Amino acid sequence: MSLPCSRTRWVSDFFSYETTKSVVVKSWVVGVxxxxxxxxxxxxxxxxxxxxxxxxxxxxxxxxxSVVTKVKGVGRYAGQVMDxxxxxxxxxxxxxxxxxxxxxxxxxxxxxxxxxxEAAFHCSADRDCRELSPGTSNGLLTGRxxxxxxxxxxxxxxxxxxxxxxxxxxxxxxxxxxxxxLIKNSIRFPLFGFEKTNxxxxxxxxxxxxxxxxxxxxxxxxILRLGDVARxxxxxxxxxxxxxxxxxxxxxxxxxxDRAWERCLPRYSFTRLDSLARTPxxxxxxxxxxxxRWPDGSExxxxxxAFGIRFDVLVYGNAGKFGIVPTLINTVxxxxxxxxxxxxxxxxxxxxxxxxxxxxxxxxxxxxxxSVPATPSACPxxxxxxxxxxxxxxxSGTFSLGL
Numbered sequence: 001m002s003l004p005c006s007r008t009r010w011v012s013d014f015f016s017y018e019t020t021k022s023v024v025v026k027s028w029v030v031g032v033x034x035x036x037x038x039x040x041x042x043x044x045x046x047x048x049x050x051x052x053x054x055x056x057x058x059x060x061x062x063x064x065x066s067v068v069t070k071v072k073g074v075g076r077y078a079g080q081v082m083d084x085x086x087x088x089x090x091x092x093x094x095x096x097x098x099x100x101x102x103x104x105x106x107x108x109x110x111x112x113x114x115x116x117x118e119a120a121f122h123c124s125a126d127r128d129c130r131e132l133s134p135g136t137s138n139g140l141l142t143g144r145x146x147x148x149x150x151x152x153x154x155x156x157x158x159x160x161x162x163x164x165x166x167x168x169x170x171x172x173x174x175x176x177x178x179x180x181x182l183i184k185n186s187i188r189f190p191l192f193g194f195e196k197t198n199x200x201x202x203x204x205x206x207x208x209x210x211x212x213x214x215x216x217x218x219x220x221x222x223i224l225r226l227g228d229v230a231r232x233x234x235x236x237x238x239x240x241x242x243x244x245x246x247x248x249x250x251x252x253x254x255x256x257x258d259r260a261w262e263r264c265l266p267r268y269s270f271t272r273l274d275s276l277a278r279t280p281x282x283x284x285x286x287x288x289x290x291x292x293r294w295p296d297g298s299e300x301x302x303x304x305x306a307f308g309i310r311f312d313v314l315v316y317g318n319a320g321k322f323g324i325v326p327t328l329i330n331t332v333x334x335x336x337x338x339x340x341x342x343x344x345x346x347x348x349x350x351x352x353x354x355x356x357x358x359x360x361x362x363x364x365x366x367x368x369x370x371s372v373p374a375t376p377s378a379c380p381x382x383x384x385x386x387x388x389x390x391x392x393x394x395x396s397g398t399f400s401l402g403l
Contacts, residue, residue: 023363029353030345037341045334054256056327057320060191063253065315067095073179077103082173087308089288095313098286099179099226101241102172102307106164109289110300114161115148116141121155129155138163166305177227177237180212181311184222185266187253189319194257198222198266213268220265224249226309233270243283244307246274253317264319273312284310 025031049055071088074081085091087100116137123129123145132155134141139159148154157163185198200208200220211221213228230237233247240247248271255264276282285308289301349359 023359025349025359027349027353030349033348034341034345037344038338041337041340042334045330045337049330049334054320055330056322057256057258058191058323058326059318059320060189061318062190063315063317063319064188064190066186067313067315068184069093069095069097069311069313070182070184071097071099071179072182073175075173075175075179077171077173078105087173087176089306095315096310098284098306098308098310099176100173100306100308101176101244102170104164104166104168104170104305106162106303106305108300109160109162109303110294110298111159112161113142113156113158114163115146115154116157117148117154117163117165123153123155160301160303164303164305172238172241174238174241176241176309177225177230179226181224181226181229182222183224183249183251183313185251185313185315187315187317189255189257192257192319192321194255194264194319196253196261196264198251201262215268219268224268229270229311230309233272235272240309242307244285244309245272246284246310246312247271248273248312248314250314250316253315253319255317255319257319257321284308 070093071084074083075087076082077087080086089098089100116139118136118138120136121129121132121141126143126145129141129145130143132141137155137157139157139161142156142158144156145153146156183198186195187197188195198220199222200211208221208223211218211223213219213221213224215232227237229247229249230240235245235247250269250271252267252269253264254267257264274282274284285305287303287305289303291299291301294300350356350363353359
């Protein structure tokens with residue numbers, strides 16, 4: 001006959017509500033600390049998390065980008081007039097390209113044997129050449145020591161002759177400082193289906209054919225002067241053109257898509273990517289050759305050691321748009337974090353203030369095992385809904401009165 005009463009008790013326990021015991025402490029110290037901590041936490045979430053970091057937005061960092069570049073300008077070098085086909089490599093207009101500013105040419109090279117030109121391969125006898133490592137040679141060492149000129153002997157090599165002499169002093173094409181660079185950058189944020197380009201739209205007041213980029217006056221113009229790029233990266237253009245180097249042009253797209261489409265704008269910044277500190281071989285250079293046939297049918301080439309400025313166009317960015325899920329998550333986190341003030345005040349109240357033992361006695365209630373009834377009072381049969389008993393909480397440690 002006790003089964004109906006047990007079922008009634010289970011249903012009554014399930015639909016009961018329990019609350020913790022609250023103690024109001026009239027203390028200025030604890031009260032001021034509590035409100036100050038709550039104010040700091042609330043200010044952090046409102047000012048930093050929501051307003052500055054825009055934590056109420058869904059963010060897309062998987063930016064898709066394409067870059068097309070075009071250099072324009074004509075310069076004079078070694079008695080020749082050079083255009084973009086002569087000094088820009090590769091010619092496809094990619095996001096990484098080189099503007100050649102200095103060249104060391106070795107004309108009419110042909111396959112054969114000849115004395116090495118490097119100072120490390122000076123010799124006095126054949127045995128000196130057999131002991132040398134061929135790693136830095138311009139060809140394959142034959143093991144013989146041959147005359148280089150009337151007073152000097154060097155090791156003989158097999159390869160392209162005459163060997164390159166890259167210690168000669170050659171001029172720099174300083175006209176490259178006034179060359180212009182057009183950057184066409186298209187981006188897309190796939191999460192939102194948002195697309196845009198860095199080219200100024202019609203009616204924006206920026207005339208594409210005439211504008212030149214300036215950080216304050218023309219920050220949206222996609223045509224940049226190479227000398228300005230070097231200057232904004234903190235470099236001296238003549239020195240950079242003489243040794244070569246790597247400059248980075250960074251285009252940042254940080255967009256708030258809750259605002260108008262026109263407010264999503266690119267931001268340009270510039271830096272030197274190759275470090276000069278503790279670099280044994282500073283600068284940037286590379287070699288390439290132009291091959292041709294001599295009238296006798298033999299193959300010949302012109303070897304070119306080119307010094308230049310390499311430009312890397314780097315695109316980065318992210319976009320944000322309002323989302324209900326991150327808004328709810330961060331709102332709940334804000335209200336939950338306010339409870340940190342209560343924990344701190346409890347620590348001060350129960351450990352550092354005068355009368356801490358008195359506060360502990362008020363806050364915590366101890367119940368001995370002997371005072372707990374061995375079994376709950378049984379409900380008489382047929383007393384459904386009229387049985388009165390005391391219920392003990394199972395999750396908060398408080399007592400509630402079952403009515």
